[in-house]
Amino acid sequence: MNCWKALGIAPTSDKFAIKKAYAAKLKHHKPDEDPDGFTIVHRHYKQALKGCDDTQNNRTYKEENIHPVNQLIHEVLNIKTKVKKKTENKLHISLYFKPEWLILNAQISQALASPQTANKKYGWNFLEKSEALLDLEFRVFVSNYVFEALLALKNKHPRKKFTIIRTLDIFFRWSDKRDILEQRFGYANTQHLLGKHIAKKKIKQFTWHRPSAYQSIWKSFCYFLSMIALKLTI
Amino acid sequence: MRIIGIDLGTTNSACSIWNNGKPELIPNRLNKLLTPSVVGIDDHGKILVGEYAKQRLVSHPSSTTSIFKRYMGSEYQCHLGKRSFNAAELSSLILRSLKEDAETHLGEAITQAVISVPAYFNDAQRKATKLAGELAGLQVERLINEPTAAAMVYGLHKINDGAQFLILDMGGGTFDVSLVEYFSGVIEVHASSGDNFLGGEDFLHILVKKYLNDNHINGKKLSPVERQLIIDSINKAKHQLTFAKSITIENAYKTQDKPWIINREDFANAAKSVLYRIQSPIERTLNDAGISPSEIDEVILVGGATRMPMFRTLISKMFRRVPSGNIDPDLVVTMGVAMQAGLRERQSDLDEVILTDVCPYTLGTEIINLSDESGQQGGLFMPIIERNSIVPVSIIKTLCTASDNQTQLKISIFQGESRLVKNNVFLGEFDIKVPKGPEGKETIDVRYSYDMNGLLDVDVTVNSTGNTYQKIIKNSGTLSKKEIKASKEKLANLKFHPRESVTSRLLIARAEKYYESSLGENREYVGSILSQFEKTLEKQNVRDIKVSTHQFEQALDRFEQQGIFT
Numbered sequence: 001m002n003c004w005k006a007l008g009i010a011p012t013s014d015k016f017a018i019k020k021a022y023a024a025k026l027k028h029h030k031p032d033e034d035p036d037g038f039t040i041v042h043r044h045y046k047q048a049l050k051g052c053d054d055t056q057n058n059r060t061y062k063e064e065n066i067h068p069v070n071q072l073i074h075e076v077l078n079i080k081t082k083v084k085k086k087t088e089n090k091l092h093i094s095l096y097f098k099p100e101w102l103i104l105n106a107q108i109s110q111a112l113a114s115p116q117t118a119n120k121k122y123g124w125n126f127l128e129k130s131e132a133l134l135d136l137e138f139r140v141f142v143s144n145y146v147f148e149a150l151l152a153l154k155n156k157h158p159r160k161k162f163t164i165i166r167t168l169d170i171f172f173r174w175s176d177k178r179d180i181l182e183q184r185f186g187y188a189n190t191q192h193l194l195g196k197h198i199a200k201k202k203i204k205q206f207t208w209h210r211p212s213a214y215q216s217i218w219k220s221f222c223y224f225l226s227m228i229a230l231k232l233t234i
Numbered sequence: 235m236r237i238i239g240i241d242l243g244t245t246n247s248a249c250s251i252w253n254n255g256k257p258e259l260i261p262n263r264l265n266k267l268l269t270p271s272v273v274g275i276d277d278h279g280k281i282l283v284g285e286y287a288k289q290r291l292v293s294h295p296s297s298t299t300s301i302f303k304r305y306m307g308s309e310y311q312c313h314l315g316k317r318s319f320n321a322a323e324l325s326s327l328i329l330r331s332l333k334e335d336a337e338t339h340l341g342e343a344i345t346q347a348v349i350s351v352p353a354y355f356n357d358a359q360r361k362a363t364k365l366a367g368e369l370a371g372l373q374v375e376r377l378i379n380e381p382t383a384a385a386m387v388y389g390l391h392k393i394n395d396g397a398q399f400l401i402l403d404m405g406g407g408t409f410d411v412s413l414v415e416y417f418s419g420v421i422e423v424h425a426s427s428g429d430n431f432l433g434g435e436d437f438l439h440i441l442v443k444k445y446l447n448d449n450h451i452n453g454k455k456l457s458p459v460e461r462q463l464i465i466d467s468i469n470k471a472k473h474q475l476t477f478a479k480s481i482t483i484e485n486a487y488k489t490q491d492k493p494w495i496i497n498r499e500d501f502a503n504a505a506k507s508v509l510y511r512i513q514s515p516i517e518r519t520l521n522d523a524g525i526s527p528s529e530i531d532e533v534i535l536v537g538g539a540t541r542m543p544m545f546r547t548l549i550s551k552m553f554r555r556v557p558s559g560n561i562d563p564d565l566v567v568t569m570g571v572a573m574q575a576g577l578r579e580r581q582s583d584l585d586e587v588i589l590t591d592v593c594p595y596t597l598g599t600e601i602i603n604l605s606d607e608s609g610q611q612g613g614l615f616m617p618i619i620e621r622n623s624i625v626p627v628s629i630i631k632t633l634c635t636a637s638d639n640q641t642q643l644k645i646s647i648f649q650g651e652s653r654l655v656k657n658n659v660f661l662g663e664f665d666i667k668v669p670k671g672p673e674g675k676e677t678i679d680v681r682y683s684y685d686m687n688g689l690l691d692v693d694v695t696v697n698s699t700g701n702t703y704q705k706i707i708k709n710s711g712t713l714s715k716k717e718i719k720a721s722k723e724k725l726a727n728l729k730f731h732p733r734e735s736v737t738s739r740l741l742i743a744r745a746e747k748y749y750e751s752s753l754g755e756n757r758e759y760v761g762s763i764l765s766q767f768e769k770t771l772e773k774q775n776v777r778d779i780k781v782s783t784h785q786f787e788q789a790l791d792r793f794e795q796q797g798i799f800t
Contacts (some may be wrong), residue, residue: 016396016417019417019418020417020418023420023588024418026420026588027419027588031589031590031626031686032578032686035626035686038590038626039624039627039628042590042624131551134551134552135527135551135552136513136516136527137526137527137528139513139517140517176514176518177514177517177518178651178652179651179652180518180521187653
């Protein structure tokens with residue numbers, strides 16, 4: 001491969017060796033002084049790292065297949081996924097055995113039993129209370145799980161309206177990471193669930209918000225108008 | 235010629251220089267390292283900056299302003315007395331004050347600086363910062379991202395080789411997240427994200443609101459002075475809550491009938507919705523870098539607002555570990571900026587250090603949306619520079635005409651992650667003239683260049699004619715050359731207080747603030763010592779002034795210690 005020659009090392013899967021070679025090259029192509037040279041060195045570096053990642057992935061995959069303990073875990077997972085009829089299985093094993101997950105999972109399936117129960121706000125109160133959900137990794141995992149389960153439920157009952165999406169959206173901040181969800185679940189699915197009504201909140205960075213004093217004048221004016229209207233109707 | 239490093243913050247600013255292999259922080263005229271980012275104008279039309287102006291926020295709220303960094307790059311005009319300024323001009327007054335301090339400290343003229351900006355600052359905000367530097371008579375050598383600056387300091391002192399660390403930077407007004415890797419002298423930023431409107435000021439706002447609610451005070455009926463008095467005492471309480479479990483505010487407003495007690499838990503509950511906003515940028519950064527929280531070697535906290543216990547608790551829960559912040563969170567960015575200044579000066583002791591950074595958001599252009607028949611969606615967004623690409627970066631995309639006999643093409647520049655342009659931030663647009671021809675025949679090359687300062691340049695070449703167009707993005711925040719000149723003139727006409735009188739002015743401002751906030755006997759006493767002091771000043775006897783300044787200061791200190799003023 002070309003990138004090895006450019007970095008001045010023999011092809012290797014040792015990431016640290018690649019980084020060292022990259023660092024040595026950068027001393028002569030600093031991003032400040034030689035932007036073009038730097039861009040090229042960086043491209044070679046990324047290429048080398050990518051090649052390294054690919055070979056490592058292959059290796060661990062093979063090892064996993066051979067190792068009997070891993071096989072056992074795979075079987076356990078397969079059974080679990082069969083029971084839950086989950087098609088995707090990219091989850092970290094430790095998350096499956098987290099005791100909090102077992103509780104949460106039961107609560108989520110209870111809430112998602114039917115569209116009626118799903119739309120009840122208090123049925124989701126457990127999310128706010130759960131301390132375990134503060135954990136970043138776990139939160140992403142649960143967020144994706146709920147998103148997928150809700151998608152399945154919506155597909156099952158296409159005519160039902162799911163008002164709860166708004167609450168869940170605020171809790172999991174789905175709108176903020178809509179593009180990440182689109183990447184994971186596909187554009188059509190995300191659109192189907194989140195819809196247009198909660199399109200990504202537009203941040204107005206160039207407008208200056210009026211101080212609240214003005215708003216209060218406007219509000220009191222509106223109130224005044226409504227009072228007049230009320231009197232007229234009476 | 236030396237280059238100074240400036241951390242231009244929302245609440246505080248600081249200045250530093252690379253000296254003898256380490257960053258040296260430059261004290262201001264009051265011998266403090268932090269200068270409050272507050273600007274005011276006094277009764278004689280003279281400009282006041284820093285601590286003095288901060289004290290006057292209480293006594294003269296209508297002619298003093300703070301937190302203007304939030305309006306960087308916007309059209310917002312701030313009125314100080316009869317004059318009005320935009321955020322860049324106000325910032326330039328701060329920069330000017332810091333520059334003077336550095337000149338006195340170093341004993342030479344300074345014309346070049348490196349200034350820090352939040353990583354998630356957009357093009358308009360960055361250009362406004364650069365303009366502020368120019369208006370203050372400083373050539374801005376580099377704009378550096380705040381978390382990146384902090385990463386440099388940690389990279390060289392505290393981190394092992396080959397480590398990956400996450401920098402969480404929450405200052406007075408902005409929140410930034412950067413994932414950084416350090417190996418053999420290279421500090422590489424992998425991914426960056428943030429929120430431009432999330433910082434310590436938002437937490438203060440919540441606490442003030444809670445105070446007003448609990449005491450049944452209508453916030454809209456408060457006069458500016460009363461409002462500022464409340465904000466001032468709440469701000470003190472907020473800082474004290476970092477060390478104390480609960481704080482009692484005896485009397486911050488006349489209708490407050492009983493002492494108001496606030497404890498950490500109540501504050502955390504009230505601020506929950508704001509605090510939890512940090513989750514989105516952190517999640518995004520880790521997602522973009524493609525690593526899980528357990529792979530991070532260290533979580534580092536930077537910025538004054540990260541001192542809040544609730545922030546630290548949440549981070550520990552999110553990452554299942556205790557975050558570290560060994561270096562003073564208020565000053566670490568300043569030190570990093572000094573390092574960058576040293577790099578620009580090509581100091582030999584920084585020869586081994588290399589810094590690479592990324593562009594935190596996607597930049598692209600609008601293209602026609604063929605599937606949009608109802609006209610609801612609007613144009614599609616075509617990314618040109620993907621977020622978290624390493625900078626400097628320059629990418630060319632080829633676009634073509636969409637209908638027969640088209641003579642004009644509109645290039646709109648957008649920033650954001652949404653598929654539809656209407657959900658993204660508009661940066662600018664320009665029109666390109668092309669020869670007539672059938673659909674798709676005429677092509678143009680659009681080149682986006684994003685430099686190390688985080689500034690974007692767009693140029694377009696029409697392939698058939700070879701005409702080139704260049705766009706220096708002009709949006710509401712940036713000014714034309716003529717406007718810059720007018721702005722410079724306006725600032726040149728301003729009068730400043732001489733440096734020497736600053737100590738006595740600060741004391742007067744302090745006394746005035748105490749006068750506003752105390753009642754009865756104390757008030758009379760402060761009034762009397764204040765007028766006595768002013769009399770001595772008028773006589774202009776240097777020795778007398780020195781003696782009475784000392785006495786005056788001691789009297790005020792004694793008062794503050796006794797807690798007579800809250």
